[in-house]
Amino acid sequence: MARDPETIQREIEQARDALAVTLDRLGEKASPKRLVDNAKASARSTLDDPKVRYALIGVGVVVGLLVVRGLFR
Template sequence: MARDPDTIQRDIEQARDALASTLDQLSEKADPKKLVDDATSSVKSKFDDPRVKAALIGVGVLVAVLVVRRLFR
């Protein structure tokens, strides 16, 4: 069954609009600045966890002790 040219044109325009919308969404998600900002906020939130802070302090103290022992041997 043949389709009406106006219907075909509307379908093409709807597909074009949907494609443009999808491309806009992809370009927003793939924006390097946004990716860096998201990663930075994720890391900052991890460091705000008291358990992570305690572990990092412990590792820092251990490294400092090992360096001091090594220097005075």
């Protein structure tokens, strides 16, 4: 059964619009600025956790002591 050319044209336009919306969404998700902002937010939230913060402080103190000890040997 043959379809009406206007119906086909309408379906093509709807498919094109849906594809444009999908591409816009993918472009937003893959934006380098957005990825950097998300990474920064993730790192900040991780460092705000007291367990992580105090562990890093402890590691820094140990490394500092080892460096100082190595300088005075």
